[in-house]
Amino acid sequence: MALLQILEYPDPRLRKVASPVAAVTPEIQKLVRDLAETMYAAPGIGLAATQVDVHKRVIVMDLSETRDELRVFINPEILEVGGEAEAEEGCLSVPGYYDKVTRPATARVRALNQRGERFNVDADGLLAVCIQHEMDHLMGKVFVDHLSPLKRARLSARLRKKQRLAG
Ligand code: NI
Numbered sequence: 001m002a003l004l005q006i007l008e009y010p011d012p013r014l015r016k017v018a019s020p021v022a023a024v025t026p027e028i029q030k031l032v033r034d035l036a037e038t039m040y041a042a043p044g045i046g047l048a049a050t051q052v053d054v055h056k057r058v059i060v061m062d063l064s065e066t067r068d069e070l071r072v073f074i075n076p077e078i079l080e081v082g083g084e085a086e087a088e089e090g091c092l093s094v095p096g097y098y099d100k101v102t103r104p105a106t107a108r109v110r111a112l113n114q115r116g117e118r119f120n121v122d123a124d125g126l127l128a129v130c131i132q133h134e135m136d137h138l139m140g141k142v143f144v145d146h147l148s149p150l151k152r153a154r155l156s157a158r159l160r161k162k163q164r165l166a167g
Contacts, residue, residue, distance in 0.1 A: 004038045004052035009094045009142050010159070018048075018055045018138040020075050024116035028058065032072050032114045035060045040067060044092045046130045048137035051093050059134040063126055073111040076135055079120075080108040087129045089143045097155060101146045103132050 007014050021028055031054060039047040039060055046061040059073040083105030090098040106124045109131055113119055123131050133143055144152055 001037045002034050003041055004034050004054075006038065006042065006047075006051050006092050007053055009091070009144065010156070011093075013053050014050060014093060014137070014142055015140040016050060016055045017140045018050050018057045020057050021112070024074060024112060024114065028056070028074065029114055031056070031058055032060060032074075036062075036070055036072075039092075042092050043067075045126075046134045047092060048134045050137040050140070057138050059131075059138070061127075061130055061134065063130060072114040073109070073131065073134070074113070074116075076109055076111040076131065076138075078107050078132075078135065079110055082106040085129075087126070089129065089133055091133070091143050093137075093142060094144060094155075097144070097158075099144070099147055099151065101129075101133075101143055103129060103146075107131055 031049065035047050035049060035052065035058065038052060045063055046059065049056050049058040057075045059076060061071040062069055081104035084102060085105035086100050086102045088098050089101045105128060107128045108120065108122050110118065110120050136143065144155055
């Protein structure tokens with residue numbers, strides 16, 4: 001296994017659109033293991049392949065307190081959404097920044113697991129938020145894209161300041 005480097009916003013590589021996985025090969029299974037290791041080490045609750053500069057439709061997630069319930073979504077598709085809910089989100093690619101985002105409250109998702117088996121999940125609560133957040137990454141979107149232009153301008157100013165202090 002290997003720890004992968006997580007790209008940080010506003011890295012332009014976070015804007016790439018991921019391609020579907022043609023087959024769940026040993027190479028894809030290795031990517032899943034590396035993504036999981038990187039997510040657990042960060043630590044985070046979800047990670048999309050896009051965030052480690054691999055542009056394939058692969059997501060890992062673990063929402064459990066005990067950090068031993070890995071969920072894998074390969075080629076995820078949203079079949080249906082319902083309602084609307086606001087939740088505070090953060091992202092390993094936007095360290096230290098959290099803000100409220102409004103999204104559909106529920107999502108029915110179809111995907112493949114790490115063995116290439118198809119499954120469906122009816123997600124609500126944190127799972128629904130997390131799946132939609134990670135699927136945005138696969139489309140080249142970051143959660144801050146959902147914020148108002150004013151909030152994004154403030155975030156950019158903060159990141160530039162951080163860069164100056166670091167550099
Ligand atoms: Ni994220």
